[in-house]
Amino acid sequence: MSTVETATEIRTFQVEIAGAQIDDVRRRIATTRWPSKELVDDRSQGVQLATMKALTDYWESDYDFGRVAARLNALPQFMTEIDGVDIHFIHVRSQHENALPLIMTHGWPGSVIELLETVGPLTDPTAHGGQAEDAFHLVLPSLPGYGFSGEPTELGWNVGRVAQAWAELMNRLGYTRYVAQGGDVGAAVTDTMGRQAPEGLLGIHTNLLVTVLAGPPPAESEEERAAAGQLAAFRETGFGYFLEMATRPQTIGYGLLDSPVALAGWMLDHDTDSYYKIAGAFVDGRPTGNLTRDNILDNITLYWLTGTGASAARSYWEDALARAQIVASGKAPPAVSVPVGFTTFPGEIWRTPRSWAEKSYPTLSYFNEVDRGGHFAAWEEPELFTTEVRAAFESLR
Amino acid sequence: MSTVATATDIRPFQIEVDEEQIDDLRRRIATTRWPANELVEDASQGVQLALLQELARYWAEDYDFGRLEARLNAVPQFMTEIDGLDIHFIHVRSEQANALPVIITHGWPGSVIEMLDVIEPLTDPTAYGGDSTDAFDVVIPSIPGYGFSSEPTEVGWDNGRVGQAWAELMRRLGYTRYVAQGGDQGAGVTDGMGRQAPDGLIGVHFNFLGAAPRELLMAALNIRLAWSSDDREQLSKFIGVAKRGYIAEMGEHPQTIGYPLLDSPIGLAAWMLDHDADSYEKISRAFLEGQPSGGLTRDNILDNITLYWVTGTGASTSRLYWEYGRSATAAFKNPPPHVSLPVAYTVFPNELFQAPRHWVKHAYHNLIYYNEAEKGGHFAAWEEPEIFTKELRAAFRPLREGRTS
Numbered sequence: 001m002s003t004v005e006t007a008t009e010i011r012t013f014q015v016e017i018a019g020a021q022i023d024d025v026r027r028r029i030a031t032t033r034w035p036s037k038e039l040v041d042d043r044s045q046g047v048q049l050a051t052m053k054a055l056t057d058y059w060e061s062d063y064d065f066g067r068v069a070a071r072l073n074a075l076p077q078f079m080t081e082i083d084g085v086d087i088h089f090i091h092v093r094s095q096h097e098n099a100l101p102l103i104m105t106h107g108w109p110g111s112v113i114e115l116l117e118t119v120g121p122l123t124d125p126t127a128h129g130g131q132a133e134d135a136f137h138l139v140l141p142s143l144p145g146y147g148f149s150g151e152p153t154e155l156g157w158n159v160g161r162v163a164q165a166w167a168e169l170m171n172r173l174g175y176t177r178y179v180a181q182g183g184d185v186g187a188a189v190t191d192t193m194g195r196q197a198p199e200g201l202l203g204i205h206t207n208l209l210v211t212v213l214a215g216p217p218p219a220e221s222e223e224e225r226a227a228a229g230q231l232a233a234f235r236e237t238g239f240g241y242f243l244e245m246a247t248r249p250q251t252i253g254y255g256l257l258d259s260p261v262a263l264a265g266w267m268l269d270h271d272t273d274s275y276y277k278i279a280g281a282f283v284d285g286r287p288t289g290n291l292t293r294d295n296i297l298d299n300i301t302l303y304w305l306t307g308t309g310a311s312a313a314r315s316y317w318e319d320a321l322a323r324a325q326i327v328a329s330g331k332a333p334p335a336v337s338v339p340v341g342f343t344t345f346p347g348e349i350w351r352t353p354r355s356w357a358e359k360s361y362p363t364l365s366y367f368n369e370v371d372r373g374g375h376f377a378a379w380e381e382p383e384l385f386t387t388e389v390r391a392a393f394e395s396l397r
Numbered sequence: 398m399s400t401v402a403t404a405t406d407i408r409p410f411q412i413e414v415d416e417e418q419i420d421d422l423r424r425r426i427a428t429t430r431w432p433a434n435e436l437v438e439d440a441s442q443g444v445q446l447a448l449l450q451e452l453a454r455y456w457a458e459d460y461d462f463g464r465l466e467a468r469l470n471a472v473p474q475f476m477t478e479i480d481g482l483d484i485h486f487i488h489v490r491s492e493q494a495n496a497l498p499v500i501i502t503h504g505w506p507g508s509v510i511e512m513l514d515v516i517e518p519l520t521d522p523t524a525y526g527g528d529s530t531d532a533f534d535v536v537i538p539s540i541p542g543y544g545f546s547s548e549p550t551e552v553g554w555d556n557g558r559v560g561q562a563w564a565e566l567m568r569r570l571g572y573t574r575y576v577a578q579g580g581d582q583g584a585g586v587t588d589g590m591g592r593q594a595p596d597g598l599i600g601v602h603f604n605f606l607g608a609a610p611r612e613l614l615m616a617a618l619n620i621r622l623a624w625s626s627d628d629r630e631q632l633s634k635f636i637g638v639a640k641r642g643y644i645a646e647m648g649e650h651p652q653t654i655g656y657p658l659l660d661s662p663i664g665l666a667a668w669m670l671d672h673d674a675d676s677y678e679k680i681s682r683a684f685l686e687g688q689p690s691g692g693l694t695r696d697n698i699l700d701n702i703t704l705y706w707v708t709g710t711g712a713s714t715s716r717l718y719w720e721y722g723r724s725a726t727a728a729f730k731n732p733p734p735h736v737s738l739p740v741a742y743t744v745f746p747n748e749l750f751q752a753p754r755h756w757v758k759h760a761y762h763n764l765i766y767y768n769e770a771e772k773g774g775h776f777a778a779w780e781e782p783e784i785f786t787k788e789l790r791a792a793f794r795p796l797r798e799g800r801t802s
Contacts, residue, residue: 031421032660033660033709034656034660035652035655035656035711035713036548036713038651039550039551039552039716040552045651045716045719046649046650046652046653046654047650047652047653047656048652052656151433153433153436155437237649238650239649240642240647240648240649240650240653240654243641243646244642244645245642247443247640248443249435249442249443250442250443250444250445250667251443251444251643251671252443252642252657253432253443254431254664255657255668256432256657257430257431257432258429258431258657258660258661258663259656259660261660262656262660262661265652265657266656269650269653307430310433311433314442317442
């Protein structure tokens with residue numbers, strides 16, 4: 001049992017990767033047993049063999065396995081135990097005195113790797129086309145079960161519990177006025193923080209409208225019908241990974257822990273837009289924005305080295321259970337009372353119309369649709385993403 | 398290009414598993430990188446670590462890898478090319494002159510291994526508590542993409558096309574009057590055959606309701622039918638089947654799940670064991686408590702998983718679900734013809750859902766036989782070969798020559 005003193009301790013942290021682990025993953029990649037080629041010329045049967053072979057060729061022969069440790073260790077990283085789980089986080093304080101503290105949460109199949117390129121622009125705006133008053137103090141935690149955070153060893157770590165842990169983390173860092181941001185699972189955590197409204201939380205910004213997963217949104221205007229169509233297509237043809245992780249995280253976990261190629265295939269099979277961008281980076285050498293081969297492999301390598309395929313998948317199981325409990329209770333969760341900012345990135349799974357964001361968040365204070373970027377907005381377009389985060393929180397400073 | 402003569406050739410076939418493949422498999426099992434234990438005490442997060450670790454231990458240390466060759470090569474196996482693909486099948490003729498030919502189709506995650514223990518009771522009834530008039534000539538093919546049949550290299554090999562290939566196979570074997578049987582995906586294939594009603598097919602038997610979804614849903618939802626609590630219970634079980642992660646994943650992205658199924662034996666074993674709660678519990682008891690249920694023994698289970706591994710068919714078997722999704726969508730819009738042939742149905746009490754008689758009757762108007770077996774689950778032929786055999790005898794008895802139905 002830790003004492004209160006040690007339990008709230010914040011320790012510095014550095015990533016260390018054993019050479020034997022790298023040798024092992026290289027050996028596994030080299031001895032991959034491949035399926036035959038899919039029978040179609042597109043993504044409609046899943047991640048294409050040519051994409052996987054280009055990825056593994058690069059991974060095994062050209063990729064520098066030292067990148068993950070080098071990139072993460074270039075930033076101040078910490079560990080602290082919250083609610084029984086070690087939480088890994090990056091914490092970069094801006095040089096600017098009046099910087100606004102911001103906690104940003106990654107999603108699945110992401111990690112803090114997705115957010116690394118936004119650290120400079122957000123914390124040091126004057127070096128990245130912004131003003132001193134745009135500065136943020138930045139906190140980038142790894143979700144429990146993801147990356148270098150500990151794996152929960154008991155049930156109950158749904159987004160609600162993560163949101164509470166994040167409020168405690170900000171409290172522990174001494175931030176009394178802060179904002180929160182997230183996409184994907186991170187959007188669900190951030191949305192939940194908005195509903196819990198912990199002391200000090202001034203506002204939130206998300207780039208995935210998670211509220212529509214709870215029930216069908218209106219489909220009246222042309223824009224709404226188009227977005228509803230995208231949502232329906234996702235449920236009909238791109239939902240397998242979601243349902244499997246939400247119901248059988250342990251089953252899929254075996255393949256994700258044991259086979260690097262299985263892990264890479266599962267992680268690439270997220271959404272149509274990002275799939276083709278990533279496939280383009282590997283097969284044609286044409287990355288979109290920062291979705292480069294090295295960046296993609298940093299993230300996959302992080303999942304491999306930390307062996308978190310099953311524990312990350314369990315977060316879907318927890319959230320499915322939590323959603324079912326909310327439905328069974330017949331009580332809607334409390335509305336978000338703090339100001340909400342939302343940005344629609346055009347390549348996102350569904351292109352959220354302003355009307356949906358307004359309906360989801362009565363306190364919507366900022367909405368914008370940008371001209372490029374997809375599901376991994378911060379990763380793909382860090383500068384544009386930064387501009388949005390600055391604009392969304394401008395009125396809260 | 399093969400000539401017509403060679404294309405319709407039926408060649409005897411024996412399987413050969415190379416030693417190197419087995420060494421590689423053993424090495425992979427030994428170097429498995431395991432996830433942490435699930436956070437629950439049951440299978441609600443999927444296949445449990447303790448079960449899979451015991452399976453891995455038994456597989457690598459105690460399992461006899463020679464079993465697969467020995468068991469399959471002990472029965473007459475053949476290959477023949479149909480519609481561009483090599484079809485592997487077992488064909489055993491009965492000694493009885495008036496035996497009724499039956500083509501039996503396995504499902505997923507099954508193979509011809511599921512059916513091995515029904516061969517003798519069906520072909521040699523007098524040695525297994527039956528009458529000589531109960532004899533069958535048995536044909537047990539491997540679905541394209543499964544086991545030793547070749548993998549389709551183009552889209553379109555859905556249940557209907559497999560059904561057509563089976564009719565051609567029976568024709569090629571010289572059978573002019575035969576019946577067909579199937580559960581799981583095999584029920585889909587057999588349903589397709591029933592709708593196509595090829596020359597010679599005189600009746601079908603199912604142990605799973607694989608009827609076109611529209612008909613099945615209509616049958617389940619038809620308000621003219623008595624709406625009992627049993628109907629409601631079965632409907633909710635039926636809907637639960639459709640919400641399974643493995644079906645969604647294989648139906649949507651068979652290639653993606655194919656990577657772990659080909660590259661990780663433990664990934665493959667887990668995926669195959671995660672089928673239905675009943676068979677999972679039975680298989681779990683076989684490994685952890687040494688108490689198999691009927692034919693679901695450790696060795697039999699591993700014969701089937703080893704077959705999938707050595708043939709490397711995790712992706713190609715999954716593609717059948719993708720094909721099924723496409724053909725089911727098409728069938729929903731344009732319902733295929735009804736089955737007018739005689740249909741027989743056996744409900745096994747631990748099947749995913751227990752289709753009430755009126756559902757089956759609604760899907761198949763010419764229902765000549767319906768029975769609830771005393772025990773057995775989804776893998777009925779595998780788990781309870783004797784009961785399964787008795788059901789087939791009873792179901793098809795009215796269709797034998799010289800009898801009136």
